[in-house]
Amino acid sequence: MRRPSIPHLGGARALVLHRAHADGAAVLRQLAAIGLSAEAAWPDLPADATVADFVFFDPDMACDEQMPWAPGEAPMPLIALIGTEAPGRVEWALRQRADAHLVKPVGNAGIYSALLIARQKFEERKALYREIDSLRGQVAERRTVVQAVLRLTERGQTEAEAFALLRRLAMDGQTLETAAARLLNDSGGGAHERSGRP
């Protein structure tokens, strides 16, 4: 497990998607005090927004078109600056998948913890998505594993022996699924030879 460490935010770049207003200015001031490089943007995010480390946005005024990514797929932690608590606006912020929020008017407090909370939530979500992708892959390949085990049992091995063999093959860093696919591939020709066909 990773040891918690002093959060390293120095030099991180934050964009504040907010019209010129005291709330945007308060966020910029505090980000600079913490040690981030922060820029205001309105109405459009700059062309290199996708490589920013954090984006603060204003659900009161902003719309999907301002974000250069599909709703919910921002490649960095998002922090919503919530003024209007109308459910439609909160829902829109949630659809963007805000990882943290601040309630306006924004003061001197709250921004540092929002950065830390947003970053952790974002990283957790990314890790979960990676795990889900890998599990999906495994589920999709289940049929391959079953076929490989069947192939081996046809050759007289027990089911336990067949699984043990696949696991051994998988030991050089491959997944069980890849090992099974390779076994089917390799043994495909052999089966033909034994059947005596050209």
Next chain:
Amino acid sequence: MFSQGGDYDLLSQASREGALKGIATVNADPARRIAFAPVERNPEGRAESYGALCAEILRSSDARHVIGCTTSSSRKEVIPTLERHDGMLWYAAPYEGFEANEHVVYLHACPNQHIVPLLHYVLPRYGADAFLLGSNYVWGWELNRVARDIVGEWNGRVLGERYLPLGDTDISHIIAEIRATRPSFVLNNLIGQSSYAFLKAYAALGREGPAFLPENCPVLSCDLMESELAALDGGGEGNLVIGPYFAEPGGNGPASSMEAAAHASVLVLAELIEHAGTDDPASLAKLLGSRSFRTPLGPILIDPQNQHAHMPVLIGRIEGDRFRPVWKSGATLAPDPYLSRHDARLSPARPSLKVIS
């Protein structure tokens, strides 16, 4: 607004002394066009009194600037009042960082100016196995968390971490644990009476065996002042401290860094008011970064973004009634209150091989 009486009386009295001397210096300076009339309140060491007393100052007088507070708990009590009444706090005590309020100017050391350089001095010389102590509030918690991280960066172990309520002086169980775990150093974030009781008991432990003598296993303190040494009955001898200023024995300068920093606060405030032609806190804040200020801490700059001071850093050994410097920073250190620029990869002793888990 400094406490007279209470658990950290010696610290707050040192600050009060510095503020009053600063006011006297300004008022006696014929080159100054302004003079200060102090409005004083005494919170008596009770954190919950600070907010109300600060409000009283800002409401009942035309003072807009409060020189005051010692503990972080009291500073946090005062901040909402400053925001409501548009006041400015001049906070001249070492603190744990992770704050940068527009209504506060921070004029003593923050973590990159105390705990970080102190550990970077101690770890390569004494070893990396730590025993962490603190009074049970945010100062001790946060400094010990930073220490835990840095000790980890140096592949050391934290052999114990213990907290005492403010004012508690029953430390026999802590001494027993230190005796049993044999750390390379003890980080003392206890304050006031608890700290004095610990240092005295630790000196007694040192007489039992050389493993607990300061030359083998020093106690490190980030907020001990010369004015507290008398309360130790010689118990601190040989242990290590850090601060932006140490008093010259027999000199006429401030008797401690707390006194020097409170004195400095008043001088910086006077300078800014003269320069701005107003005492409006927001107008003064705009000028914080505009000049170098001459203070008893030496010439200092203030970072206009986080409103913390650049500070000299001195590490010293307790010797009789003084701190003898054993290390000094070449120049003043820019403040990094959020340790945003702290990078574990820059730790000098970082091993070239690392276990990846």
